[in-house]
Structure formats: C-alpha cells, structure tokens
Amino acid sequence: MDSSNFENTKAIETKNLTKIYHGGIRAVDDVTFLVQPGEIFGLLGPNGAGKTTMIKMIVTLARPTTGNLRVFGIDASKSPETVRNMLGYVPQSISVDTDLTGYENLLIFSKLSYVDKKQRNGRIKDALEYMGLTDRAKDLVKHYSGGMMRRLEIAQALVNRPRILLLDEPSIGLDPASKMHVWESIKQLKEKFGTTILITTHDMSEADELCDRIAIMSDGKIAALGSPIELKKSVGGDVVTVNLTVAYPSITFPKEIGTIMHSNEKSIQILAENGEIAIPLVSNFFRDQKIAIDSISINKPNLDDVFMKYAKRRLHEEISPHATSARRDFVRHTR
Amino acid sequence: MNIARFLSSAVTVAEMEARKIRHDTTELWIRIVQPALWLIVFGVTFNSIKAMPTGSFSYIQFITPGILAQSVLFIAIFYGITVVWERDVGIITKLLSTPSPRASIVLGKSLSASLRGMFQAVMIFALALALGVKIRLDIPDILGVFAVVILFAMCFSSLSMLLASFMKTRDRMMGIGQALTMPLFFASNAIYPISVMPVWLQYVSKVNPLSYVVDAMRSMLLSGSYENLPIDILALLVATVTFVALASITIKRLLE
Ligand SMILES: Nc1ncnc2c1ncn2[C@@H]1O[C@H](COP(=O)(O)OP(=O)(O)OP(=O)(O)O)[C@@H](O)[C@H]1O
Ligand SMILES: [Mg+2]
DSSP, X not given: OOOGGGTTSOSEEEEEEEEEOTTSOEEEEEEEEEEOTTOEEEEEOSTTSSHHHHHHHHTTSSOOSEEEEEETTEETTTOHHHHHHTEEEEOSSOOSOTTSBHHHHHHHHHHHTTOOHHHHHHHHHHHHHHTTOGGGTTSBGGGSOHHHHHHHHHHHHHTTOOSEEEEESTTTTOOHXXXXXXXXXXXXXXXXXXXXXXXXXXXXXXXXXXXXXXXXXXXXXXXXEEOHHHHHHHTOOEEEEEEESSOOOOOOOOTTTOEEEEEOSSEEEEXXXXXXXXXXXXXXXXXXXXXXXXXXXXXXXXXXXXXXXXXXXXHHHHHOHHHHHHHHHHHHHTO | OOHHXXXXXXXXXXXXXXXXXXXXXXXXXXXXXXXXXXXXXXXXXXXXXXXSOOTTSOHHHHHHHHHHHHHHHHHHHTHHHHHHHHHHXXXXXXXXXXXXXXXXXXXXXXXXXXXXXXXXXXXXXXXXXXXXXXXXXXXXXXXXXXXXXXXXXXXXXXXXXXXXHHHOSHHHHHHHHHHHHHHHHHTSSSSSOGGGSOHXXXXXXXXXXXXXXXXXXXXXXXXXXXXXXXXXXXXXXXXXXXXXXXXXXXXXXXXX
C-alpha cells in the first residue's frame, strides 16, 4: 500500500469537522485535531459528547456536514474505500453476526476486507488465538457470552491488520482479566506493528493506562487535549492534606509552598505544584510554628478530575462559580 | 473499481446468507407452507371445478408458475425487513465499514434473497411433481426458470432495500410489503388469466412486472413458446440494475 511516501502524514487529520444530524443536533462541532502515526489516542467525554459520531465519520459511515477529514493523507469523502481499507473498527454496540460461528464471522469479514487468500486462514487463526477464542471458534456466536462477543468483535477488527484501529468503548462488559488482556493486546499492536489506535472509553484508568494523548470532548467540541500528565497538571497541582493533633484556627501560610484550598480547625488542604517536594516544606513550616502534625498525605489529581473539570464545565457554569470549587473539592475528597 | 473484487464481495455477502441458512433451516420450511396451501387447497379445488378458462392447460398447471412467482415475490419484497433487522443488530454497520464497495454489499444482499428464492423454486417443483402436475422438465427450461427466479428476487429485494433506506423501521416495511404484494399479486396473471379480469384491471396487469415474470415462467414450464422471453428477461435485468444502483446510493441512510 501507500506507506513509504507518507512518512510525514498524520494518521488522522480533521479540520473544522462538523456533523449536524437531522433535527439540528451538532454532534461534532468544528473540531480540528491530529492523531500521530503509532500513537494511542483517547477520546473521552460524557454521554452524547460526539465521540461515536467522530469515529463514524472516520469510518465513512457518517458524512461530515462540513469540514475536512484525512486518514494517512487520504480524503475520506473522496476515497472512502481506500480509507476503510486502512481501518479496523470496533463499534460501540455488538455487531458480530450471532447466527454465524466465530470462525465464520472472521472468514466473511476477512473476505470483505480482501485479505490475501493465502494469508487468510493464518490471520483468522492468529486473531482467534489473540483474543482467546480458539476453542469456541466453531460455536454459533449466539451461544457466546457478552464478553466473548466483544472479544470476537476485536478479533474481527484485527484480521485485516489495520493501520488504524478505532475502538469505540472496547472494554465494556469485559471481566477484569479480559480487560487486562485487551489492554496488553492494544499495547502490543502499537509496539509490534506500529498500529495507530483511537479509543473512546468512560473508564479513566483505562485511558490513563493506554493513551499517549487524550482529547476530552464536550458538546461536540474538544475541551482539552494533551498527554495524561499534561492534563492532570492542568487541573492544578497535587493536594497535600495535613491533619493536626490539636485544633489551630488561623494559619497564614507562605505562598511559595502552596495555597490553602480548604481548611477546618484540624485539617488543612494545600494545593502544591508538586506534592513530593511540598511535603518536607510543609512539615518544616509546621515544626517552625510549633504545631504538631498528626499525619500528612498527598493526593495526585487523576483523570477523573480532568474529566470533571473539562467535561462538566458547562454544567458547572450553569450552576455557579462557587459550586465549581465545591464540586472539585468533593471529587478530591471522595477519591 | 476492480470488478473481480466487486463480485467477490457480493458473493461473500451471499455466502454469509448461505451459511446462516445452513445453521438454521427453519425459516425456509415455514416459507414453503403458504405456496403449498395455494397449490394443494386452492389449486386442487379449482382444478376440479374447472371454473377458469385456462385454455389447453389444467388449472393447477396454470397456477404452478404463478405460485412460484408469487412466493419468490413475497421473499423479495419483504427482504428489506431482514436488512432493517440486520441494521438494528449492527451487521449492516459492520458490512459497510469494510473496504468493500457499497454496491457490492447491496448486490450481495439481493443475491441472498435469490438464494432463498431458489430454495422456494426447488420446493415448489418437488410439490408440483408430487401432485402430479405436468410441467416441462427439460434442463434448459429448468435452468431458465431458475435464472428468472434469481433475477426476479434480485430485482424486488433491491427495490425493497431501496424502500427500507427511507422507511427505516421493520413495522413500516411490513406495511409497505403488504401494500405492494397484494395488488401486485391480484392484478397479475398469477392465479387467473388476464382475460377474465375487468377491463381496467387488464390495463393494470399489463404494467405489472409480476405478470411478465409469470408469463416467462409459463412459457418455460408449460407452453414452450419463447417469443416473449427476451423482452421479459431484458425488462427484469434493467429493473434489477436500476434498483441495485439506487439502493447502493441510499443504503447509508439506513444508518442515520
Ligand atoms: N443517528 C443520529 N441521529 C440524530 N442524532 C444523533 C444520531 N446519533 C447521535 N446523535 C446525537 O449526537 C450526539 C452525539 O452522539 P454520540 O453517539 O456521538 O455521543 P457519544 O459521545 O458517543 O456518547 P456515549 O458516550 O453515550 O456513547 C447526541 O446528542 C446524540 O443524540
Ligand atoms: Mg458513543
């Protein structure tokens, strides 16, 4: 295929991409972003944010209302078949054919994807093995469990060795072991074959574990984009919580160490850029003040906080600015 | 576009149907009940009272090709329901996300309807022979009948898919199917000769595609006079290509 002269091309490139459904819903609203070849790119966001719509446009199942979409430099609206030839797609809802066997599902799919006849059986065998379905391959899919169907779905997307794998919530309904297995497989695909992966998920630990970069969508727009570390930084630093042995009503605290977010008489929460560095400083400060410390703990922001900050922003704005910080505190406390 | 790939995709979609049928043949057997009733009850009864002016053929001979055409029509016209169902369970999404051209998928689906139609034809042949209906059993005629069955099923199943792209739900397709099959059936020469119809219905019958299909099948199964055959087949072919092409353009609407 077209590999050598596309060294510099982006795996996925969208420019002002907009999808308006009948009834005027702006499912995707003027979105511009890039996915680099070989990266695992996460698309997060609340229900209805437009993640599935975005993926459907990439698979050329939905036509963009306006804007531009290129896959490895190829215009999706001009050459949809060439684009689809580079993709593997795992839809959000189960879509394997339950009236066929697992093997037949892969066979039909590999034929429709024009997998070379000589390689076909090997590929099917590999995909079945990869997803741990070899011993059930000859059973009708309607007798599979939900998680097995999910795994078959992924196997199906792998038989044509896609350059880009689009996974729309691939791990819903998987048990923890299968989920780990799928994560490992995804990482291996990236490492062994340099496959580019676009994944949507509501599981923040999954996104954190897998993704090189993450875009958070909200109301059809990208609200934040960056590596998990960058995103976590952007919600503010680490929270150092100091518990005192006796109540100490008013403390003035040096700004260099951090800012007090929240305090009651015996417990103080300090927002610091780097928790590990802040802890000795905090402890020195309290010793100098002759205030006895019971315990100190750090909480690092995780993707849940990132999600809450960017995805729910509109909801927050509609309530009140105070509610925003209260909610943030709530999130941190309950972590 | 690569013709070999195009055809291989279409055949693969039909293969998918064949494999499904092999796993569960129940539907095929249920589908045979209705034409069997027509032949055994309606056909045999009217045969004995000799109420119809069917010329040199007995009534049951007369309606055997008609019932064959009718039962294939039913399968084809309602094929859109299957496709809507497949849309609902994500199979259409899956098929359309492969690199295979849309038109090859639609063509494959219409071939799938033909596959079911051919099974009907086999069963109706068997039934007719069991009832002692005299039909011509020359190899070329039988092959011709199958060719017409295939084309006819493709034609009306692609029309059905075209309609399904706009109707989008199984209920509506059920309604549309019923609204189409009954008039097509009764305003045709399937179960009575055109000559017994009121004049206005005779005109309707002349533009009714089912009449042409029945006509083609009668010429092969009964009379052996083929002068209308080329026109019948050409008309079917043109309609099939048109409907497949149109349905290929509209099928994506099913996903919206
Ligand atoms: N076929 C459709 N017709 C009309 N509106 C649609 C259609 N599909 C999606 N939408 C609307 O577009 C918006 C985005 O939907 P989409 O499925 O892309 O969200 P999502 O981010 O994938 O959500 P989830 O996390 O729940 O899967 C929603 O408001 C939804 O109602
Ligand atoms: Mg979704």
